[in-house]
Amino acid sequence: MKKTNNIILESAITLLLFFIVLFSVYIFTAGHYYPGGGFIGGLMTAGAIVLLLITYDIKTVQQILPVNYRIITAIGLLFAIGTSAGALFFDVPFLTHVFTHVDLPVLGDISLHTATLFDLGVYFVVVGVTMTIILTIGEDE
Amino acid sequence: MEILMAFVIGILFMSATYLMLSKSLLRIIIGTGLLSHGAHLLILTMGGLKRGSAPLLGEHAEHYTDPLPQALILTAIVISFGVTAFFLVLAYRSYQELGTDNVEDMKGTEPND
Amino acid sequence: MTNLIILPILIPLLTGAVLICLNKSIMAQRIVAVFSSIAAMTASFFIIKKVHADGVQALNMGSWDAPFGITLVSDMFSALLVFTTNIIAFVCLLYSFKSIGDQREKHYYYPVFFFLLVGVNGAFTTGDIFNLFVFFEVMLMSSYVLLVLGGTKIQLRESIKYLLVNVISSALFVIAVAYLYSVVGTLNMAHISERIDELSGNGMPGIITVIAVMFLIVFGLKGAIFPLFFWMPGSYYAPPAPVLALFGALLTKVGVYSITRTYTLFFYHDQEFTFQLLSILAILSIVVGVIGAIAYWDIKKIVIYNIIVAVGVILYGVSVMSPDSLTGSVYYLVHDMIIKAALFLLVGIMISITGTSNLNHFSGLIRRYPVLAWTFFVAALALAGIPPLSGFVGKLLIVKGGFEEQSFLGAAIVLMSSLLVLFSIMKIFINGFWGQQPADKGEVKAPIKWLLVSPVILVAISALFGINSEAFLPYISQAADTLLNPDIYIKAVLKE
Numbered sequence: 001m002k003k004t005n006n007i008i009l010e011s012a013i014t015l016l017l018f019f020i021v022l023f024s025v026y027i028f029t030a031g032h033y034y035p036g037g038g039f040i041g042g043l044m045t046a047g048a049i050v051l052l053l054i055t056y057d058i059k060t061v062q063q064i065l066p067v068n069y070r071i072i073t074a075i076g077l078l079f080a081i082g083t084s085a086g087a088l089f090f091d092v093p094f095l096t097h098v099f100t101h102v103d104l105p106v107l108g109d110i111s112l113h114t115a116t117l118f119d120l121g122v123y124f125v126v127v128g129v130t131m132t133i134i135l136t137i138g139e140d141e
Numbered sequence: 142m143e144i145l146m147a148f149v150i151g152i153l154f155m156s157a158t159y160l161m162l163s164k165s166l167l168r169i170i171i172g173t174g175l176l177s178h179g180a181h182l183l184i185l186t187m188g189g190l191k192r193g194s195a196p197l198l199g200e201h202a203e204h205y206t207d208p209l210p211q212a213l214i215l216t217a218i219v220i221s222f223g224v225t226a227f228f229l230v231l232a233y234r235s236y237q238e239l240g241t242d243n244v245e246d247m248k249g250t251e252p253n254d
Numbered sequence: 255m256t257n258l259i260i261l262p263i264l265i266p267l268l269t270g271a272v273l274i275c276l277n278k279s280i281m282a283q284r285i286v287a288v289f290s291s292i293a294a295m296t297a298s299f300f301i302i303k304k305v306h307a308d309g310v311q312a313l314n315m316g317s318w319d320a321p322f323g324i325t326l327v328s329d330m331f332s333a334l335l336v337f338t339t340n341i342i343a344f345v346c347l348l349y350s351f352k353s354i355g356d357q358r359e360k361h362y363y364y365p366v367f368f369f370l371l372v373g374v375n376g377a378f379t380t381g382d383i384f385n386l387f388v389f390f391e392v393m394l395m396s397s398y399v400l401l402v403l404g405g406t407k408i409q410l411r412e413s414i415k416y417l418l419v420n421v422i423s424s425a426l427f428v429i430a431v432a433y434l435y436s437v438v439g440t441l442n443m444a445h446i447s448e449r450i451d452e453l454s455g456n457g458m459p460g461i462i463t464v465i466a467v468m469f470l471i472v473f474g475l476k477g478a479i480f481p482l483f484f485w486m487p488g489s490y491y492a493p494p495a496p497v498l499a500l501f502g503a504l505l506t507k508v509g510v511y512s513i514t515r516t517y518t519l520f521f522y523h524d525q526e527f528t529f530q531l532l533s534i535l536a537i538l539s540i541v542v543g544v545i546g547a548i549a550y551w552d553i554k555k556i557v558i559y560n561i562i563v564a565v566g567v568i569l570y571g572v573s574v575m576s577p578d579s580l581t582g583s584v585y586y587l588v589h590d591m592i593i594k595a596a597l598f599l600l601v602g603i604m605i606s607i608t609g610t611s612n613l614n615h616f617s618g619l620i621r622r623y624p625v626l627a628w629t630f631f632v633a634a635l636a637l638a639g640i641p642p643l644s645g646f647v648g649k650l651l652i653v654k655g656g657f658e659e660q661s662f663l664g665a666a667i668v669l670m671s672s673l674l675v676l677f678s679i680m681k682i683f684i685n686g687f688w689g690q691q692p693a694d695k696g697e698v699k700a701p702i703k704w705l706l707v708s709p710v711i712l713v714a715i716s717a718l719f720g721i722n723s724e725a726f727l728p729y730i731s732q733a734a735d736t737l738l739n740p741d742i743y744i745k746a747v748l749k750e
Contacts (some may be wrong), residue, residue: 039219070362074274081268087257094260095316133226137233161422166414173421180428187436209441210432213384217428220391224424227398228417234402235410247411 009055020048028123032111038119042126049131058138069131076124083117146186153179166232166242170225177221181214258304259311259328261297262336262375265290270368283364284351291344294371298337305333306729310736310746312381320381320747321442327381327747330733331584335378335511338588341715342503342595343371349599349708350496353606358403358494366403370396370500377508381747383434384441386512387427390476394420397505400497401489409492416489423475430468437461444747447519447740458524466521466528470513470535477509479569480538483562487546490558495602498554502561503595507587510565514572514583518737525575533573537664539566540671547678551613553604553686556678557597560637563671564590570664571652579655580734581727586648588730589636589719593645596633596712597679600626603705604686613682618691625706627687629713634683636716638676644720645672 024044031037052061087096099113153175160172188210195205236242257264269290276282305311310329314320328336347367354363373393380386398420402413435441438449453459458466471482478486490501513532521528543562550556568590571583601611603626608616620627632643639645649672656665719726736742 070274070277074271077267077271077274081264081271085264085268091256093314093317094257094264097316129223133230136230161418169418173418173425176422176425177428180425180432183429184432184435187432189436210435213431213435213441216384216388220388220424223395224391224417224421227395228421231398231402231410231413231417234405235414238405238407238410244414247414 006055013051013055017048017052020051021045024048028119029116031119032113032116038122039126042123043130045123046127046130046134049127050134053134053138058135069128069135071128072124073128073132076121076126076128078121079124080118080121083114083121086114142190143186146182146190150179150182150186153182164243164245166236166244169244170228170232173228174221174225177217177225181217181221184210184213184217257313258297259301259313259326259379260315262294262301262340263326263372263379265294265297266368266371266375270365270372273365273368274362277360277362277365280356280359283359287347287364287368288344290368291340291347294375295337295340295344298333298340298375301328302330302333302337302729305330306732310743312747312749320749321440321445324385325381325442325444325747326379327443327743328379329736329743329746330729331514331737332378332511334584334588334729334733335507335591336375338591339371339374339378339504342500342591342712343367345595345708345711346496346499346599349499349602349705352704353602354494354496355404361403362399363403366396366399367500370400370504372396374504374508378511381443382441383431383443383446386443387424387431390427390508391424393505393508394424397501400500401493403497404494406492412489412492415485419475419485423472426468426475427472430465430472433461433468434465437465442747443515443519444744448744448748450520450523451740454523458521458528462521463524463527466517466524467531469516469521470528470532473509473512473516474535475509477506477513477565477569478539478562479509479535479565480542480562481535483539483542486561487555487558490561491554495599495605498602499595499598502558502598503591506561506565507591510568510587513569514737517572518575518580519740519743522575522740529573529575533570533661533664536566536569536573537667539563540570540667541566544671544674544678548674548681552611553601553613553682554611556682557594557601560597560675560678561594563675564594567649567652567668567671570668571648571655574652574655574659574661574664575738576655576659577731577734577738578651578658580737581731582648582651582653582655584733584737585723585726585730586645586652589644589648589716592712592716592719593633593636596629596709596716597637599705599709599712600630600633603702603709604630606705607702613685617685617689618687620687621691623702625710626702627683629706629710630687631683632717633709633713634676634679636713636720637679639672640676642721644716644723646720647723 024041027036027044028038028041031041049065052064084095087094097113097115099111101109101111104110157172157176157179160168160175163169188207191206232242239247269286272286273283276286305328310327312320313326315324315326370393373389373396376389377386377393380389398413398417401416402409434446438446440446440449450462453462474482490498493501517528517532539562543559543566546559547556547563550559568583568587571579571586604619605611607619607623610616636643636645639649649668653665653668656668
């Protein structure tokens with residue numbers, strides 16, 4: 001395939017990529033009390049990877065990020081199931097979550113919630129599934 | 142407001158039906174997308190439309206909007222997103238394999254081939 | 255243990271996720287699959303024990319009390335179906351090892367197989383109408399993948415039709431739930447039942463009837479009743495035998511289960527219109543199914559049309575709504591799941607031996623494959639309902655219920671259909687197994703020993719289920735009892 005010279009995209013992406021990924025992580029962590037969460041965070045990360053795909057091509061991106069997105073999906077699922085199934089060990093209904101407040105020196109009052117771990121699973125599943133779909137369509141062109 | 146929504150939903154369903162009756166597979170997929178949009182708007186309207194309240198604000202809030210329809214729509218959107226994506230991949234694959242995106246050419250079963 | 259009833263959903267889900275990681279090694283996948291399938295079977299067995307001893311079990315997920323959270327409910331009806339589902343899944347899994355092929359096994363056949371089970375078991379267990387939709391979608395999504403896996407031309411073509419039909423029916427499902435929500439303002443099935451009961455002081459309001467008919471359309475599309483069965487003969491024709499057995503035995507039955515559940519729990523007030531409609535459609539399904547089964551000379555098609563007959567018989571029993579007929583329906587539902595799976599697997603073996611599904615192209619199989627022939631014979635008798643096999647008891651009860659409720663025409667058609675079903679299936683036996691053995695094929699015996707294990711297990715279960723029906727009847731009638739008295743279900747869920 002002819003290599004197109006996307007100088008604007010290529011220079012912009014080196015800068016933008018980190019912001020997009022950072023913002024997606026922020027959205028993900030904000031998700032518990034404010035709008036956001038694993039689903040939208042995952043979509044945004046997938047969007048960043050798609051931007052990489054547009055700028056370069058599938059092979060290059062595979063070299064930059066050598067991950068199998070199906071495995072990412074599986075890991076995410078295991079995470080989500082694992083955190084919900086933790087309830088089984090305490091003999092409380094499935095999906096029951098617990099939370100606690102912790103006072104950290106610099107950050108102040110932080111609430112820690114097992115639902116965040118569940119959300120992390122959702123995050124991985126969304127990244128994995130979206131990228132699998134996009135790669136399946138894009139792969140054999 | 143409900144009347145307006147009813148019209149919007151009706152138009153969505155109407156266009157969806159029109160698109161799904163066409164022969165091109167891509168138009169059919171767009172039609173299913175519109176159909177699910179219509180269904181989602183319908184849930185929102187059926188939950189009752191309100192202005193200027195958040196879904197839930199503690200136990201003593203005076204006004205709040207029913208949060209359930211929004212949760213349902215979110216779930217339904219995710220599902221229809223997944224199904225549409227799968228449908229697109231399937232359509233693309235079958236275009237490669239069968240060499241057509243015209244559903245007229247996809248008739249028949251094995252014994253008649 | 256509080257979480258017992260979620261195990262049949264959780265175990266396949268976990269297995270599916272693990273199996274995605276193991277997709278390189280076929281052997282590891284098989285071992286994990288067999289063990290977790292056995293585990294799911296054991297868990298569902300204990301659920302039956304528990305429900306039989308302590309009544310309807312409810313689990314409020316995430317500790318959110320009903321009706322606010324999502325509730326899983328296991329009454330005897332759903333517990334029995336979950337158990338049967340897991341047995342069939344186990345048997346189909348054994349069959350898949352030798353027949354599905356390396357390519358599919360490497361391309362996530364087993365994970366998708368287990369995700370399908372998550373959907374089916376979830377749909378049987380859930381007590382929340384929107385959650386039912388979600389589990390339907392899990393099930394459908396997996397079924398799309400299973401249908402298209404392998405990617406032959408016919409599979410792609412039929413998958414598109416199947417997908418389109420189901421996308422539309424899913425949209426209708428969402429619409430129906432939206433209407434229902436606007437009327438009753440709740441999604442918990444027990445709570446909906448209570449609210450509708452309050453609304454219908456003297457007869458159901460019109461809007462509820464509309465919703466009832468919408469649900470009938472949605473579930474009827476899944477369950478393939480007349481006139482919504484049109485997609486089934488084509489789509490079910492495409493996939494390989496074990497997938498076909500899963501679809502034929504489980505997917506349509508989920509539709510039938512949902513109709514039974516909603517009509518006995520929500521819409522039981524206005525029996526004049528909705529139940530009349532259900533009974534007419536059921537009878538027409540029987541008639542159309544029988545016509546199709548007799549008309550075709552293709553063994554797959556014959557069995558596929560027999561699904562429609564069975565769906566009609568079960569729903570006729572539901573529409574009569576008497577203790578006898580409901581007991582018969584539950585019994586027949588369980589019986590039909592087992593025997594349809596067995597028949598599809600047997601048909602799969604026949605196709606793998608002869609290389610064709612057209613009855614005109616082969617004959618005389620009985621000389622080389624006597625075990626296959628006699629297993630098929632017993633399965634055929636059970637399907638038609640010859641005593642003492644399992645189809646008999648169910649049909650007897652349905653017909654008895656029909657006559658008692660003065661629904662003579664329907665009951666007579668159910669009786670007649672048995673005869674014609676027997677004819678349609680014996681056509682396979684007479685033409686395929688008897689007659690001249692084609693000389694040029696030689697004496698090469700296809701290795702089918704392993705494949706035969708699965709249908710033999712199922713037919714043995716079916717025979718046991720029929721001969722020993724006295725032992726099973728307490729469980730079945732407990733299921734019918736809950737269906738007839740929604741109060742039992744409501745009390746168990748809402749803890750009033």
